[in-house]
Amino acid sequence: xxxxxWQSQTSGHEATLPHWEFAHSLPVEDTRKPRxxxxxxxxxxxxxxxxxxxxxxxxxxETPYVKLLTQLFGERMVIANASGCSSVWGGTAxxxxxxxxYKTGRGPAWGRxxxxxxxxxxxxxxxxxxQRRSKLAKQVHDxxxxxxxxxxxxxxxxAWIKTYDNPDKCDDVCDKLLPALASEANDNAALRLIQQxxxxxxxxxxxxxxxxxxxxxxxxxxxxxxLASGENINVLVLDTEMYSxxxxxxxxxxxxxxxxxxxxxxxxxxxxxxxxxxxxxGNVYVASVAMGADYNQSVKAFKEAExxxxxxxxxxxxxxxxxxxxxxxxMDTMKTAVDTGYWELYRFNPINxxxxxxxDSKRIKKKxxxxxxxxxxxxxxxxxxxxxxxxxxxGLDDWIQMRHDKLLRMSLDDLELLDFLKKKKYRLRGRSSxxxxxxxx
Numbered sequence: 001x002x003x004x005x006w007q008s009q010t011s012g013h014e015a016t017l018p019h020w021e022f023a024h025s026l027p028v029e030d031t032r033k034p035r036x037x038x039x040x041x042x043x044x045x046x047x048x049x050x051x052x053x054x055x056x057x058x059x060x061x062e063t064p065y066v067k068l069l070t071q072l073f074g075e076r077m078v079i080a081n082a083s084g085c086s087s088v089w090g091g092t093a094x095x096x097x098x099x100x101x102y103k104t105g106r107g108p109a110w111g112r113x114x115x116x117x118x119x120x121x122x123x124x125x126x127x128x129x130x131q132r133r134s135k136l137a138k139q140v141h142d143x144x145x146x147x148x149x150x151x152x153x154x155x156x157x158x159a160w161i162k163t164y165d166n167p168d169k170c171d172d173v174c175d176k177l178l179p180a181l182a183s184e185a186n187d188n189a190a191l192r193l194i195q196q197x198x199x200x201x202x203x204x205x206x207x208x209x210x211x212x213x214x215x216x217x218x219x220x221x222x223x224x225x226x227l228a229s230g231e232n233i234n235v236l237v238l239d240t241e242m243y244s245x246x247x248x249x250x251x252x253x254x255x256x257x258x259x260x261x262x263x264x265x266x267x268x269x270x271x272x273x274x275x276x277x278x279x280x281x282g283n284v285y286v287a288s289v290a291m292g293a294d295y296n297q298s299v300k301a302f303k304e305a306e307x308x309x310x311x312x313x314x315x316x317x318x319x320x321x322x323x324x325x326x327x328x329x330x331m332d333t334m335k336t337a338v339d340t341g342y343w344e345l346y347r348f349n350p351i352n353x354x355x356x357x358x359x360d361s362k363r364i365k366k367k368x369x370x371x372x373x374x375x376x377x378x379x380x381x382x383x384x385x386x387x388x389x390x391x392x393x394x395g396l397d398d399w400i401q402m403r404h405d406k407l408l409r410m411s412l413d414d415l416e417l418l419d420f421l422k423k424k425k426y427r428l429r430g431r432s433s434x435x436x437x438x439x440x441x
Contacts, residue, residue, distance in 0.1 A: 028102045031075060032168045038072060039303045041295050050074035050107045054097035056089035059327025061318035061334070062238040063089065064291055065298070066209065069236065070108060072302055073205045075101050076167060077108040078129070080122030082210025082219060085245040086238055087112045090209075115214050119222035119235075122208040126233050133200045137164065139193055148190040153180050160201065167203040174201045205306055208235045211318075212253035213243040216272050220252075224277075227284055227311050234305055235313045237274065240320040248322035255342075256399065257392035258377040266381040266392050270399045278313045279348050279357075285312035286348040292334030297345050297360045304349055317343045324376020333374065340364065340371040341400045344407055359411035364404055368397045
């Protein structure tokens with residue numbers, strides 16, 4: 001007996017076709033002049049996603065971030081994708097989930113490289129873009145100095161020079177400039193030269209995308225090299241806290257007290273904190289986000305990271321089916337992670353020189369047990385070795401509190417820090433008094 005009944009590929013299409021046609025009939029918002037601010041929660045969802053029909057697991061925690069990214073900047077994105085889940089659902093052979101805007105025909109340019117060199121691969125993409133665009137700007141200056149274009153085209157080229165680093169205004173100029181340039185280039189050698197690089201007129205948004213196995217482990221040396229470069233490149237780390245694509249092996253992002261492949265007795269040390277490492281450079285924008293906990297904070301972080309004129313890193317909490325959770329509750333898992341302090345929400349913006357760190361998850365609202373009890377990677381250790389689980393997961397709880405206090409201190413100004421330390425001193429005094437009374441009793 002066949003376990004899967006054979007039927008025509010078109011069977012049932014008639015019933016769902018109206019839904020498909022309705023979806024495609026919905027109006028597409030103008031990305032540059034939206035009726036609702038696209039950097040708001042509501043406005044972002046009126047933008048056309050340029051990621052569709054990916055092959056990720058149902059409920060994958062990675063894809064919502066990349067979908068949002070394409071809604072905000074997709075028409076000018078250039079992506080260097082590291083090996084891992086995001087390179088598989090992002091570019092499986094013969095299929096490609098990235099698409100183009102219905103109106104403009106533009107969308108993300110995507111390329112994949114290996115764990116060990118994706119950061120350098122993306123850096124090379126950016127350097128090539130910067131060099132080619134600088135060369136184009138010089139050629140445009142030469143055309144303007146030599147009066148080699150018509151008065152109308154001259155005004156457009158001058159406007160392009162003024163809006164060179166402003167993506168939306170530059171796009172408005174390019175919509176008129178490029179057709180005018182094409183019409184004059186045939187009979188003008190100087191204009192023909194810049195017409196050859198007409199795909200460099202618009203601003204690009206360069207992104208390195210990959211998982212924690214790339215960013216915190218195999219490719220960490222290359223990523224650190226790029227972070228130190230100070231170039232205007234954005235990094236999105238889809239943190240699943242393990243090598244998800246190859247079956248759930250431990251990475252340097254795996255949590256203390258969690259069972260993964262290669263660490264069947266539970267991980268003994270805390271995860272590597274890439275956020276704090278990046279902050280130490282002082283000139284890198286760093287954000288930690290969890291969409292299901294605070295969608296607005298995620299949108300803010302993406303906007304600020306892309307606008308920052310230098311390196312930016314976004315650490316995105318990405319629940320995975322290998323954690324042993326019900327993926328239909330993926331967004332709820334994010335909220336519980338933040339409420340228990342397991343995952344922090346913050347934005348470190350070097351532009352704010354006096355106080356660059358904003359801690360968006362200001363307090364721990366629930367005990368860690370509320371998070372651990374829903375994930376098999378932690379519960380399995382409790383079943384197999386309760387004593388070890390108590391030790392390691394208790395250590396995780398202590399580390400979480402230490403990290404939160406450290407981030408809280410970093411986010412405070414001098415007066416707020418003084419008040420915080422006074423309150424902490426009184427709390428410690430109170431505990432000492434209670435301990436002394438207990439001993440006397």
